[in-house]
Amino acid sequence: MQETTDSGPSGSKSRxxxxxxxxxxxxxxxxxxxxxxxxxxxxxxxxxxEPQFYLQEGERARYAWDTFISxxxxxxxxxxxxxxxxLGYTLVYGILFMINxxxxxxxxxxxxxxxxxxxxxxxxxxxxxxxxLAILLTMGVAVMGSVIVAILLERIAYRPLRGAPxxxxxITAIGASITLQQLFLRxxxxxxxxxxxxxxxxxxxxxxxxPVDGTTVCEGIDLISKSYDVLIFNQEVRIRPxxxxxxxxxxxxxxxLWFFIQRTKTGKAMRAVAEDKDTASLMxxxxxxxxxxxxxxxxxxxxxxxxxxxxxxxxxxxxxxxxPGIKAFTAAVxxxxxNVPGAMFGGLFLGVAxxxxxxxxGLPNQLKDVVAFGLLIVxxxxxxxxxxxxxxxxxxx
Amino acid sequence: xxxxxxxxxxxxxWGISAVILLILPQLFPLGYLVNAMITTVVWIIFALAFxxxxxxxxxxxLGHAVFFGVGAYVAAIAAPQLGxxxxxxxxxxxxxxxxxxxxxxxxxxxxxxxxFAIGTLGALIIAQQIANNxxxxxxxxxxxxxxxxxxxxxxxxxxxxxxxxxxxxxxxPLLLLTLIVYRLLTTQRxxxxxxxxREDEVRASAMGVHPLRYKLLAFxxxxxxxxxxxxxQAQYITVVCPSExxxxxxxxxxxxxxxxGAGRMRGVVIGAILFNTLPRILENIGGGTIPPAYQQxxxxxxxxxxxLYMPDGIDGLITRLTGGRKSKRQVVxxx
Numbered sequence: 001m002q003e004t005t006d007s008g009p010s011g012s013k014s015r016x017x018x019x020x021x022x023x024x025x026x027x028x029x030x031x032x033x034x035x036x037x038x039x040x041x042x043x044x045x046x047x048x049x050e051p052q053f054y055l056q057e058g059e060r061a062r063y064a065w066d067t068f069i070s071x072x073x074x075x076x077x078x079x080x081x082x083x084x085x086x087l088g089y090t091l092v093y094g095i096l097f098m099i100n101x102x103x104x105x106x107x108x109x110x111x112x113x114x115x116x117x118x119x120x121x122x123x124x125x126x127x128x129x130x131x132x133l134a135i136l137l138t139m140g141v142a143v144m145g146s147v148i149v150a151i152l153l154e155r156i157a158y159r160p161l162r163g164a165p166x167x168x169x170x171i172t173a174i175g176a177s178i179t180l181q182q183l184f185l186r187x188x189x190x191x192x193x194x195x196x197x198x199x200x201x202x203x204x205x206x207x208x209x210x211p212v213d214g215t216t217v218c219e220g221i222d223l224i225s226k227s228y229d230v231l232i233f234n235q236e237v238r239i240r241p242x243x244x245x246x247x248x249x250x251x252x253x254x255x256x257l258w259f260f261i262q263r264t265k266t267g268k269a270m271r272a273v274a275e276d277k278d279t280a281s282l283m284x285x286x287x288x289x290x291x292x293x294x295x296x297x298x299x300x301x302x303x304x305x306x307x308x309x310x311x312x313x314x315x316x317x318x319x320x321x322x323x324p325g326i327k328a329f330t331a332a333v334x335x336x337x338x339n340v341p342g343a344m345f346g347g348l349f350l351g352v353a354x355x356x357x358x359x360x361x362g363l364p365n366q367l368k369d370v371v372a373f374g375l376l377i378v379x380x381x382x383x384x385x386x387x388x389x390x391x392x393x394x395x396x397x
Numbered sequence: 398x399x400x401x402x403x404x405x406x407x408x409x410x411w412g413i414s415a416v417i418l419l420i421l422p423q424l425f426p427l428g429y430l431v432n433a434m435i436t437t438v439v440w441i442i443f444a445l446a447f448x449x450x451x452x453x454x455x456x457x458x459l460g461h462a463v464f465f466g467v468g469a470y471v472a473a474i475a476a477p478q479l480g481x482x483x484x485x486x487x488x489x490x491x492x493x494x495x496x497x498x499x500x501x502x503x504x505x506x507x508x509x510x511x512x513f514a515i516g517t518l519g520a521l522i523i524a525q526q527i528a529n530n531x532x533x534x535x536x537x538x539x540x541x542x543x544x545x546x547x548x549x550x551x552x553x554x555x556x557x558x559x560x561x562x563x564x565x566x567x568x569x570p571l572l573l574l575t576l577i578v579y580r581l582l583t584t585q586r587x588x589x590x591x592x593x594x595r596e597d598e599v600r601a602s603a604m605g606v607h608p609l610r611y612k613l614l615a616f617x618x619x620x621x622x623x624x625x626x627x628x629x630q631a632q633y634i635t636v637v638c639p640s641e642x643x644x645x646x647x648x649x650x651x652x653x654x655x656x657x658g659a660g661r662m663r664g665v666v667i668g669a670i671l672f673n674t675l676p677r678i679l680e681n682i683g684g685g686t687i688p689p690a691y692q693q694x695x696x697x698x699x700x701x702x703x704x705l706y707m708p709d710g711i712d713g714l715i716t717r718l719t720g721g722r723k724s725k726r727q728v729v730x731x732x
Contacts, residue, residue: 099511160705166511167457171655172704178648179697186694326522329515370526373519380508380516
C-alpha cells in the first residue's frame with residue numbers, strides 16, 4: 001500500500017533538482033508564515049504606499065482597509081464551505097486514492113433536496129414560527145439526500161471498479177456527474193430555485209437597538225439575511241452576521257469529524273483501511289462498510305455545506321455544484337489531498353485568496369476563478385504534496 | 398508498413414469509406430446533410446487527436462478544448478492581420494497550439510495521471526475566464542463576429558470558400574493528415590513505445606523508453622491537430638465565442654473515445670460517426686419516444702455503462718464478435 005517505489009524520470013521523487021526548489025519548504029508552518037507575510041506586505045503596499053503615487057486630492061483609493069477586511073470575512077465564509085466540500089474529496093482520496101469527481105453533484109443534490117424541505121416549511125408556516133428548528137430540519141433533510149446520492153454513486157459507479165486502473169473510475173465519475181446534473185435539470189427545470197428570505201433574530205434586548213418613533217426598540221440581530229455596519233480595527237465594515245454563522249457551523253462540523261475519526265471505533269477502522277485495506281480486512285474490519293461510511297461522512301458534510309451555501313446565495317441550479325466542486329478539490333490539493341486538517345486549512349486559504357487577490361492585484365472581480373485554478377495548477381506543479389505534505393501521486397496504488 | 402499485415406478487408410474498408418466521403422455530398426447536395434457531415438468530420442479529427450494522448454499514452458486531459466478554442470481565436474485575431482489564407486491560418490494555429498501543448502505538457506506531466514486530468518480542466522476554465530474578460534482582445538461574451546471567409550491560394554488563382562460543400566472538401570485534407578499522423582504514431586516503434594508508457598511508466602523507462610518524451614510527442618501533435626481544427630471552425634462558423642472553450646467539448650470527446658474504444662482508430666471513428674448520426678436518427682424514427690431533452694442524461698448513462706461493462710468500447714465488441722485480432726491491451730499485458 002504505502003510502498004514508495006521510484007517511478008522513472010517523470011515521477012516527482014526521483015528527480016533530484018526541480019525548478020523553484022525554494023518553494024518546497026519542508027516545514028508547513030514556515031510555508032504558511034511565508035505566504036501570509038508576502039500577502040500582508042502586498043496588501044499593505046497596495047493600500048498604504050501605492051495610492052500616494054497616483055491619488056489626486058480628495059480622491060478615494062481604489063482599495064482600502066475596509067474593503068480588505070470585508071473581503072477577508074466573506075472569503076472566510078466562502079472558504080469554510082469549500083472546506084466542508086473538500087473534506088469529502090480528501091476522505092475518499094485518503095481511503096481509495098481516487099478522486100470522486102461527482103462530489104460537486106452530491107453537494108448540488110443536497111442543496112436541491114434542502115430546497116424542497118425549506119419550501120415545504122415555508123408553505124406550512126413552520127418556517128415562520130420555528131425558524132431555527134426549520135433550518136436545522138432542512139439541513140438534516142439535505143444531509144440525508146446527499147448521503148443517499150453518495151451511497152448510490154459508490155455502489156453503482158465506483159465499487160465495481162475497485163482495483164481497475166486509476167483513470168477508469170475518473171471516467172465513470174464524469175459520467176455520473178453529467179447524469180446527475182442533467183437528471184436534476186430535467187426533473188426540476190433549468191430556472192433556478194430560490195430559497196426563501198429568512199430572518200432569524202437573536203439577542204433581543206441586548207443588541208441591534210434602533211430608535212423607532214422616539215423609543216428604542218431592540219429586536220435583536222438578524223443572523224441570516226441582514227447586513228450591519230460594524231467597526232473592526234477602526235474601520236467601518238458592512239458585514240452579514242451569517243458569515244460568522246457559516247464559519248462557526250463549519251468549524252463545529254469539522255471538529256465533529258475530527259473527533260469521529262480520532263476517537264470512535266469506526267474512525268479507527270477508517271484509518272486502518274486507509275493504511276492498508278488487506279491487512280485491515282484480516283483484522284476483521286469490514287472494508288466495504290468502512291468505505292461506504294467514508295462516502296457518507298463526506299456527503300453529509302457536503303449536504304450541510306450546501307444548505308449554508310444556499311442560505312447565503314439563495315439560488316439553486318443543477319450546475320451549481322460544478323465550480324464549487326472543483327474549487328473544493330483545489331482546496332484539498334492546497335492542503336495536501338488525503339489530509340483532513342489540510343483540507344480544512346486549504347478551504348479557508350482558497351476562500352480568502354480568491355476573495356482578496358483579484359482586487360488587491362487590481363484585476364476585475366470576475367477573475368477570481370482564474371486565481372483559484374491558477375493556485376491549483378501552481379500547487380500541482382511545484383508543491384504536489386500541498387501545504388501539509390501528503391503525497392499526491394502514483395506512489396500509493 | 399509491414400506488408401504482411403495489410404489484408405484485403407482493411408483496404409476495402411478504408412477504400413469504400415474514402416469513396417463515400419468524397420461522393421456523398423455530390424449525391425445529396427443538401428445543405429443540412431453537408432453541414433452534418435462537416436460536424437462529423439470535425440469530431441472525427443478532434444477525437445482522434447484527443448485519443449493520441451488519452452488512448453495511447455494514458456494521459457486523459459480534460460482541457461483539450463483549450464487548443465480548439467485558442468486555435469480558433471488565433472485564426473480569428475492573428476491570421477487576418479497577417480493576411481494568411483485558409484491553409485496558412487490552419488498552419489499558424491497548428492504551430493502555436495503545438496508549442497502551447499509542448500509547454501503545457503512539460504508543466505503538467507510532472508503531476509500524476511488523475512491530478513493531470515483535473516489540472517488541465519483548471520487550465521481550461523482559466524482560459525475561458527480570460528476569453529470572457531479580455532474585452533480588448535476577444536470582445537468577451539459578445540464574441541468575435543465576422544471572421545473573413547477563407548481563401549485558398551493555389552498556384553495560379555485564389556478560390557474563395559463560401560458554400561458548405563466547399564468547406565467540406567477544404568476540411569478533408571486535414572482529416573487525411575490526421576489519419577496518416579495517427580497511423581504513423583500509433584503503429585511501429587513509436588506506437589509500441591506509447592503502449593509501454595501507458596501500461597507502466599517505470600517498466601517503460603527501464604526498457605529505455607523515455608516516458609516524458611513520448612507523452613509530449615502525443616500531446617503536442619494532438620494539440621497541433623486540434624489547433625488546426627479550431628482554425629477551420631473559426632473560418633467555417635465565422636464567429637468565435639468563449640463558449641468554444643467550454644467543458645462540453647471535453648465531455649463529448651470522452652464519450653466518443655471511450656464508447657468507440659480508446660486507443661483504436663476504427664473505434665474512435667465509429668464513435669464519432671455514431672455520436673453525430675444516432676441522435677438525429679433516433680429523433681426521426683422513434684417519433685419522439687425519447688425526448689431530446691433527455692439526451693444528455695442518456696449520454697452520461699452511456700459513458701457510465703460503457704466503462705463499466707464494455708471497457709474496450711464498440712470496437713472491442715466488434716473485434717470479439719468477428720473473432721479478430723486480440724485487443725491491443727491484452728497483447729501488451731501478455732508480453
